[in-house]
Amino acid sequence: MSGDILVIGGHSKIGSALIEELVRRGESVRALVRAAEHGDSFPEGVQAVTGDLADADSLRSSLGGAERLFLLCGPAEDEVGLNRNAIDVAKEARIRLLVRSSILGSDPRSGATFVRDHGVCDAYLRDSGVPHAVLRPNMFMxxxxxxxxxxxxxxxxxxxxxxxxxISMVDTRDVAAVGATLLTEPGHEQRAYDVTGxxxxxxxxxxxxxxxxxxxxxxxxxxxxxxxxxxxxxxxxxxxxxxxxxxxxxxxxxxxxxxxxxxVTNTIAQLTGRVPxxxxxxxxxxxxxxxxxxxxxxxx
Ligand SMILES: NC(=O)c1ccc[n+]([C@@H]2O[C@H](COP(=O)([O-])OP(=O)(O)OC[C@H]3O[C@@H](n4cnc5c(N)ncnc54)[C@H](OP(=O)(O)O)[C@@H]3O)[C@@H](O)[C@H]2O)c1
The missing domain is CATH 3.90.25.10 (UDP-galactose 4-epimerase, domain 1)
Structure with a gap:
């Protein structure tokens, strides 16, 4: 696939390893940062853009001409609203692929806030019509x-x-490697992957x-x-x-x-060829x- 990739959540454990993977694969990467002064910590060649998931206009301008989007939002009380903003902007911009980082077992009916909020976001993404793939990692090692x-x-x-x-805990670098495959190789659209150690x-x-x-x-x-x-x-x-x-x-x-x-799933081996x-x-x-x-x- 060609065209820029915008990474949201590039300073997270998954996001930072993902950016390294994408750069290694020769992709053109842009990373959203909330504070401009945090933009110089990415590998050479990665362009930092300032924006916030709470501010849809900033997402529109951060997206620029990017064709693919990686969406990860850290734990936040308004996680659902923040993810919806990004999905809505991706839809408007007719993004070619959105890869969202969710959680194993994501379920809108769960009694556990993280699992429920991710379930609501995954359902919103599915219903949005935006071409997408979902990463559902288990607890991070x-x-x-x-x-x-x-x-x-x-x-x-x-x-x-x-x-x-x-708990089949997983290394976030392996989750990132799966994310890089979803973003750069064809055949994963409208699919969700459970990623375990x-x-x-x-x-x-x-x-x-x-x-x-x-x-x-x-x-x-x-x-x-x-x-x-x-x-x-x-x-x-x-x-x-x-x-x-x-x-x-x-x-x-x-x-x-x-x-x-x-x-225990075999997603990591299957999609990256690496032993978890x-x-x-x-x-x-x-x-x-x-x-x-x-x-x-x-x-x-
Ligand atoms: N921890 C686990 O075991 C586990 C397991 C499975 C799934 N998960 C999920 O994995 C995700 C990452 O969790 P984490 O604890 O690794 O996250 P984290 O390290 O705290 O990183 C969160 C990232 O989200 C970005 N972010 C937060 N609010 C934002 C906003 N309003 N606008 C733009 N960016 C924003 C942060 O940007 P800044 O750099 O600007 O702060 C940061 O890059 C979460 O969705 C979590 O539910 C976690």
């Missing part, structure tokens, strides 16, 4: 590196309300992999929703985000050891690269 590891107590314990659910892992499994990677005993303690909500609130997260996160993990918990969150990355691979990379010196000393 990167959450373990970015959120779980920093939450580990001095005694090696971390807490979550996931019960004994098994290679194996379902419970948080007890995660604790065991963290123990191996960090060289000390790490323990997962199953916690009630209220205790997790209070800890997240205490860490400074707003009420809406706390509720949405707790609901999502309650959904995983209900999914149990063999439910929707445990399913595993959590122990990611931890090996992160713990050597990112662990602060004081923790590295404790690890060794």
């Amino acid at each position: 990167q959450n373990i590196a970015e959120n779980t590891i920093p939450s580990i107590d001095d005694d090696g314990t971390f807490y979550a309300n996931a019960g004994d659910a098994r 290679p194996e379902p892992l419970s948080y007890h499994d995660v604790a065991s992999q963290l123990s191996d990677a960090m060289g000390r005993t790490i323990t997962y303690v199953e916690s009630p929703d209220e205790a997790v909500a209070s800890a997240l609130g205490g860490a400074g997260l707003g009420d809406w985000l706390v509720r949405a996160l707790v609901e999502l993990f309650a959904d995983y918990r209900r999914s149990g050891t063999h439910g929707f969150a445990a399913q 990355r595993s959590l122990d691979q990611l931890l090996a990379e992160q713990i050597t690269a990112d662990t602060p010196n004081d923790r590295r000393e404790r690890v060794s």
